[in-house]
Amino acid sequence: MKNHVLRPIMVAIAAVALLLTARSIYVPDDFGVHGKNFTFGFYRESNVDEWKAMPAKYKGKQYCAECHDEQYDSITASKHKIIQCENCHGPALNHPDEPEALTIDRSRGLCLRCHADLPYPNTLRAELPGIDPVEHNAGSECSECHNPHKPSLEDM
Amino acid sequence: MTISRRNLLKKTLVGTAVAALPALPLGAIKFLSPAEAKAAVSESKTRYAFLVDTNKCVGCGFCVKACKKENDVPYDSPVTRTWVERYLITKDGKSHIDSPKGARDGFTSQLQENQHETVDPKEIDKAFFVPKLCNQCESPACVQVCPVGATYQTNDGVVLIDRTWCIGCGYCIMACPYGVRYFHPKYKVADKCTFCYHRLAKGLKTACVDACSFGARQVCDLKNPEDPATKIILTERVAVLKDEYGTKPHVFYLGLDRNVR
Amino acid sequence: MNEQLITHGADWTIKHLFVYPNEFIYWGLTIVMYPYMTGLVAGAFVLSSLYHVFGQDDLKDLAKFALVFSLALLPVAMMPLMLHLQQPFRGIHVMFTPHFTSAIAAFGIVFSTYAMIVLSEIWFVYRKYFVEQVHALKDSDSRVLRMKRLVYVVLSLGAFDLSDEAIAKDKKAVTILAAIGIPVACFLHGYAGFIFGSVKANALWMSPLMPVIFIMSAIVSGIALCMLTYIIIMEWKKFSTTLARGRGDDSVKIIAGVELDVIKKATRYLIGFLIAAITLELLDLIFRGYTAMKSWDILREVMYKEDFFKIFILQYGFGNLLPFLMLMIPGAKIKRTAIALALILFGVFMMRWNVVIGGQAFSLSFAGFMDYDVPFIPHHLELYKEGILGALTVAATPFCLFYIINKFVPSLKRS
Numbered sequence: 036m037k038n039h040v041l042r043p044i045m046v047a048i049a050a051v052a053l054l055l056t057a058r059s060i061y062v063p064d065d066f067g068v069h070g071k072n073f074t075f076g077f078y079r080e081s082n083v084d085e086w087k088a089m090p091a092k093y094k095g096k097q098y099c100a101e102c103h104d105e106q107y108d109s110i111t112a113s114k115h116k117i118i119q120c121e122n123c124h125g126p127a128l129n130h131p132d133e134p135e136a137l138t139i140d141r142s143r144g145l146c147l148r149c150h151a152d153l154p155y156p157n158t159l160r161a162e163l164p165g166i167d168p169v170e171h172n173a174g175s176e177c178s179e180c181h182n183p184h185k186p187s188l189e190d191m
Numbered sequence: 192m193t194i195s196r197r198n199l200l201k202k203t204l205v206g207t208a209v210a211a212l213p214a215l216p217l218g219a220i221k222f223l224s225p226a227e228a229k230a231a232v233s234e235s236k237t238r239y240a241f242l243v244d245t246n247k248c249v250g251c252g253f254c255v256k257a258c259k260k261e262n263d264v265p266y267d268s269p270v271t272r273t274w275v276e277r278y279l280i281t282k283d284g285k286s287h288i289d290s291p292k293g294a295r296d297g298f299t300s301q302l303q304e305n306q307h308e309t310v311d312p313k314e315i316d317k318a319f320f321v322p323k324l325c326n327q328c329e330s331p332a333c334v335q336v337c338p339v340g341a342t343y344q345t346n347d348g349v350v351l352i353d354r355t356w357c358i359g360c361g362y363c364i365m366a367c368p369y370g371v372r373y374f375h376p377k378y379k380v381a382d383k384c385t386f387c388y389h390r391l392a393k394g395l396k397t398a399c400v401d402a403c404s405f406g407a408r409q410v411c412d413l414k415n416p417e418d419p420a421t422k423i424i425l426t427e428r429v430a431v432l433k434d435e436y437g438t439k440p441h442v443f444y445l446g447l448d449r450n451v452r
Numbered sequence: 453m454n455e456q457l458i459t460h461g462a463d464w465t466i467k468h469l470f471v472y473p474n475e476f477i478y479w480g481l482t483i484v485m486y487p488y489m490t491g492l493v494a495g496a497f498v499l500s501s502l503y504h505v506f507g508q509d510d511l512k513d514l515a516k517f518a519l520v521f522s523l524a525l526l527p528v529a530m531m532p533l534m535l536h537l538q539q540p541f542r543g544i545h546v547m548f549t550p551h552f553t554s555a556i557a558a559f560g561i562v563f564s565t566y567a568m569i570v571l572s573e574i575w576f577v578y579r580k581y582f583v584e585q586v587h588a589l590k591d592s593d594s595r596v597l598r599m600k601r602l603v604y605v606v607l608s609l610g611a612f613d614l615s616d617e618a619i620a621k622d623k624k625a626v627t628i629l630a631a632i633g634i635p636v637a638c639f640l641h642g643y644a645g646f647i648f649g650s651v652k653a654n655a656l657w658m659s660p661l662m663p664v665i666f667i668m669s670a671i672v673s674g675i676a677l678c679m680l681t682y683i684i685i686m687e688w689k690k691f692s693t694t695l696a697r698g699r700g701d702d703s704v705k706i707i708a709g710v711e712l713d714v715i716k717k718a719t720r721y722l723i724g725f726l727i728a729a730i731t732l733e734l735l736d737l738i739f740r741g742y743t744a745m746k747s748w749d750i751l752r753e754v755m756y757k758e759d760f761f762k763i764f765i766l767q768y769g770f771g772n773l774l775p776f777l778m779l780m781i782p783g784a785k786i787k788r789t790a791i792a793l794a795l796i797l798f799g800v801f802m803m804r805w806n807v808v809i810g811g812q813a814f815s816l817s818f819a820g821f822m823d824y825d826v827p828f829i830p831h832h833l834e835l836y837k838e839g840i841l842g843a844l845t846v847a848a849t850p851f852c853l854f855y856i857i858n859k860f861v862p863s864l865k866r867s
Contacts, residue, residue, distance in 0.1 A: 039579075039611030040621050043572035046609065050568075058548045066549055070344050074553045075334045078343035082353040089389035092261050093398050117404040122253045126260050148251040148297030155279070155318030159405060160249040168299060268459045274473045288470035288819055323472075332652060338556035339545040358545050359538020361460075361478040362556055368653035370472035370816045374460035379538040435746075436652055452470070452817035 092126040095119070099127065109184040123183065143168070146177040235346035238413040238441075239386050242420040242429070243322050245446040247407035250275055250320040252297035257402035259295065261387060263377070270373035271295065272384040273324040273399055278450055281314045286450040294320075321451050322408060324399070325350065325371040325384035326432065326440030333363035333372060333383075342381065348413075348441060349388050354380050368436045386410060413441070458834055460538065464827050469820035477812045477824050480838045482536035484808045485846050487644045487666060488673065488801055490529040492850075494641040495674010496522035497570065497633055502721065504573075504630035514714055517685075518678040519577065520863035523570050524854035530563065531846050535837040555647040562643060566636050573629040575609070576622045578861050582608040603860060641670040648807060655747030655818075656754070656811040661736045668729035673800035675722045679715060680793040681851075683786060685864060715789055719779055726796065730772055733803070750818045758813055758821060763806050771799015 063079050070076015099120040100107040110116055121127060123145060125137045152165030172180070258273045259266050274293030280286050287310050291298075298320070301309050331350050334342050341356040342363055357380035364372040364381060375382035387397035391410070395401070400408045411420035423429070429443040432451070444451075461476025496518045503515030534540045547564075550557040582604045589601035611618075642663040648654075649662025737755075740748060755763055775792035778784065784792075809824045827839030836842055858864065 038621075039609075039613055039618060040625050042609040042611050043568070043575055047568045047572075050564075054547060062548050066340065070346060073551075075331060075344040077340040077549075077551050079340075079353055079356060082351065082355070083345055086351055086385065086388045087392035091387075091390045091393055091395055093257060093401055095395070095401060119253075119402055119404070122257070122402055122404070126257075144296055144299065147299040148253065149249055151297075151299040153250070153298060153301070153318075154312060155315060158249070158318060158320075159247055160320070163249060265457050265459075268457060269462055270459055270474050276470075286819075288817070290470070290473055293473035336554045336556070336651070337551055338554040338559070339542075340549045340551040341545070356542070356545060356549075357539065358542040360533075360536070360556060361538075362554065362647075364474075364478050365651050366653055368816060370475045373474040373476075374478070374538055376457040376459045379460075452819055 090128075092128050093119075093121050094127040095121075099124075102131075106184060113185050113187065115183060115186055141176055141178050143175075143177055146181075146183075150177075235348075236414060237347040239327065239348050239391060240411055240413045240421070240424065241324065241327070241386065241442040242409040242411060242424055243442060243444050244407050244409075245319050245321050245444060245448075247405045248275065248320040248322055249405055249407075250277055250294060250298040251404070252294040253402040253404065254322060254399035254408060255293050255295045257398040258384075258387075261390075261398035262385070264382070265376050266295075268376045269293070270376070270382075272371070272382070273322065276321045276323060276451075278319050278321065278448065279310050279315050280317045280448075280450055281310060282316050283314075288452065317448070319446070319448060321444075321447075322399075323369070323371070323432075324442060325386070326369055326438070326442045327386060329439035329441060330437060332366040332368065332436065332438050336362045336366040338362065345388075349386050349391075350383075351385055351388060352381050352383065354378050357381050368433050368438065369440075458832065460834070463835060464825045464838070466823040466825055467815075467820060468823070469815075470817055471815040471820035471822060472817055475815055475822065477809065477822055479536075479808055479812060480824065481826060481840065481843045482532040482838055482846075484801070484804045485532040485843050486529070486536070487641070487648075487670075487808070488804045489525060489532060489846065489850075490641050490644050491666070491670030491800065491804075492674045492677050493522050493525040493529050493566075494637040494667070495671045495676075496525060496678050497637040497674070498671050499675045499678050499718070499721075501630040501634050501637075504626055505634065511714060511717060514678065514682055514718060516577070517682055517863045519570070519574060520857060520861055521678055521681065521850070521854055522674075523574055524850045524857055526567055526570060527853065528846060528850045531849060532843075533559075535842050535846070555643060555650055558643060562636070562640050566633070566640050569629055569633045569636055573626055573633065574861065575607075576625045576629065579608060579611060579622055580614060580619060581862070583612050583614055586612070607860065638667050642667045644670075648811070653816060654811050655745075655751055655814075657807065659736055659740075661732055665729060665732045665736065668725055668732060669800050669803055671725045672722060672729055673797055675718060675725070676793045676796040676800075679718050679722070680790060680797065683715065683790050683793075687786070689864075712786065715786065716784075719784070719789065722796070723776070723779055726772065726776060730768075747818060750814045754810060754813050754821070759806060759810050762802060763810070767799055767802035767806055770795060771802050772796075775799065 063081070065080040066078070067080070068077050069080045070078070096107070096119055103120075107120075110118070110120070124139050127137065128134060130137055147168050149160075149163050150165055151168050154161045154165070177183075252275055255271055255273055255275060258264070259271060262272055264270065264272055269292065271293035274290050274295075275298075276288055276290045277294075277298050278286055278288055301312065327349050329348070331342075331344060334344055334350055337343075338360060339356060339358055341353045341358065342350060343353070344350050354375075359374065359380055361374065361381070364374070367383075372381050372383045374380070387395070387399075390397055397408075397410050400410050409420035409423075411418040411424070413421055413424065415421055416425065423445070424443050427445065429445060430447040431440045431443060432447075434440065459476070461478050461480075464480060465476040467475075499511075500515040500519035500522065503509070503511045504519075534543055537543055546557060547560040550560065552558065585604040586601060586608060589597050589604070592598060592601065645663035645666025648657040648666075649659050651657045740751060775795040778788055778792040778795070812822060813824070814821055827835040828841075830836035830839055830841055
């Protein structure tokens with residue numbers, strides 16, 4: 036019998052070899068250092084492209100204007116021109132293909148985001164027209180009286 | 192065959208060293224190549240950064256709503272990639288902070304969440320809203336601690352997470368001083384703001400920037416001096432959050448107050 | 453919210469004042485169990501090494517038991533981590549693509565190195581026994597016994613040489629392995645402390661003392677658990693033999709329970725490590741108070757108000773001071789020692805709790821607090837994994853494993 040003391044070591048080596056084999060099969064080839072160093076740039080490179088390939092859901096005002104020029108013009112003429120269409124109409128996604136129609140958020144809560152009165156000193160919020168949500172026609176939708184595309188009170 | 196004590200010791204030590212080796216060689220060889228690392232750095236022509244002007248924020252929370260929808264963050268889950276905090280500093284010097292649902296629905300009432308105390312508007316000395324998002328740090332503590340290389344910094348400075356590789360240990364969540372990370376309820380991996388990396392790649396702005404009606408949020412490329420937000424960052428007095436952690440955050444703030452946490 | 457959309461942490465976190473929206477107690481009971489179980493492994497191994505390396509001959513029986521018990525504890529140190537992972541099947545990534553700038557990355561490697569040392573050491577200690585069993589079971593007819601023989605053939609790894617020379621080699625190898633094992637065991641646990649101590653975002657965890665504190669309390673809890681288990685097993689044996697044979701039987705006297713000398717000796721080591729652990733913890737506390745950095749206001753609030761009972765009454769009072777007095781006051785008998793040991797185990801557990809949960813009891817904003825509501829009734833899998841039932845599963849496993857291992861490796865036989 037040769038040296039039996041080495042046997043546990045051989046078992047250990049076998050285990051390591053097994054692990055390394057499994058690793059070479061399982062780990063994608065593009066896994067490695069791609070960034071500035073090992074600390075911050077050790078990753079699977081193709082993941083960057085996977086992130087880039089994600090679809091964008093919000094398409095922006097100009098996308099809406101391509102078809103809905105009337106609505107676009109009306110809001111652009113109002114104080115609400117700074118608001119994106121999709122803030123109230125929801126993300127366009129691939130509209131009109133998918134989804135065919137967008138659901139408009141007409142809830143009070145949506146308007147209150149800016150128009151619930153919070154008169155904080157030295158803030159832009161205090162300068163926005165504000166109402167007390169409890170006092171001001173509680174229970175009714177804002178759009179019953181106010182046209183979001185022509186919000187000023189003179190046009191009411 | 193006889194074996195000396197020294198010989199045995201040597202062999203046992205070698206055995207231990209071998210035992211300690213699994214997976215080391217392949218990884219180790221790669222990260223010791225400085226040429227490769229250098230090449231990667233000089234390649235990047237972009238360094239994304241963000242500018243938040245707290246003076247302009249009204250606390251409408253449209254940014255939070257847009258972010259959640261754009262990035263598939265479950266809408267009713269309390270976690271969020273970006274959020275807005277409200278600070279009310281009263282005459283007694285106390286600061287009252289809240290961010291109900293991360294301000295997904297904006298700030299529509301006086302009441303402070305959790306405390307059930309209404310702050311008397313007459314008592315308020317100053318008040319402001321502070322939007323928060325991932326700082327895309329230059330030395331991200333979250334990346335340093337990821338045990339498997341599932342989160343990393345891209346060449347343009349954005350920190351991303353590989354959803355196929357994350358084991359969900361939560362160490363990165365613990366390591367982030369800004370609390371921007373969480374476990375994604377659907378994908379069961381760590382998640383956080385990516386500066387809408389997919390949108391930037393398509394030449395768009397981030398969803399939160401687009402949703403902001405008041406210009407409180409801007410995303411920019413720090414390496415492009417013509418970029419309007421870059422100009423502000425380079426020429427005006429901007430601050431960052433929690434720089435004491437040495438993470439070199441890249442979300443810059445105008446009008447930051449000492450009370451901001 | 454439906455089953456798929458569970459926000460990790462929302463079920464057991466209660467927020468007060470201002471806490472960032474994404475902040476929850478992400479590291480719950482499982483992560484309390486992890487350093488606790490790892491600590492028990494390390495401590496058990498150190499105890500066994502006291503005999504193998506430092507030649508504390510009177511600890512021989514206890515050491516043999518401790519070695520095998522540390523093997524039974526070994527897979528259990530990993531268990532809470534696996535329960536905790538959101539993607540448990542990807543756990544192997546730690547071995548495949550270790551990112552060594554992370555304290556957790558080394559876990560797989562340190563852990564498996566340590567496992568190999570423990571396994572080899574046990575192999576060298578029991579090789580003679582394996583070979584003897586192979587010979588003894590040679591001519592057995594029953595299928596069970598033949599299977600058993602086969603297991604022993606495999607366990608012996610084909611090394612059947614029982615010459616004096618070979619046995620001497622075994623002994624040497626054991627000594628060397630035990631000697632290597634001590635630093636590795638300490639490293640295994642010290643670095644569990646490093647995992648916490650290196651999180652710069654967490655004001656409570658970040659401290660260079662953390663690894664040392666963890667090693668000391670690990671050894672304390674490991675020794676305590678080995679002693680306690682040993683006492684219980686030996687006393688049970690004595691008790692059951694007495695029942696079976698009656699008091700008058702002579703053989704009962706041979707199977708005397710625990711020897712008080714052994715326990716007393718082990719107690720001395722225990723107290724030494726206990727003093728070291730408490731000293732370091734107090735040093736850490738005093739230093740934080742004295743330097744009073746930005747985070748001190750919130751830390752003080754947590755330690756002296758929110759968690760006062762858990763830290764100063766349960767951990768230091770019942771977990772440290774009381775057992776310390778019980779062991780120091782002369783005339784300690786088996787029963788008193790056993791109670792003190794149980795208290796020490798509880799104290800170390802509370803220390804882990806106060807570090808892991810206490811570290812998340814305050815918000816990163818330093819303006820709010822989080823309470824941990826331990827999940828008890830598992831409404832879904834995550835609440836089992838992260839709850840009390842999961843922790844009990846973890847705590848029960850080493851004893852089941854030990855029962856099985858002990859069938860093949862008789863660690864409780866008297867020399």
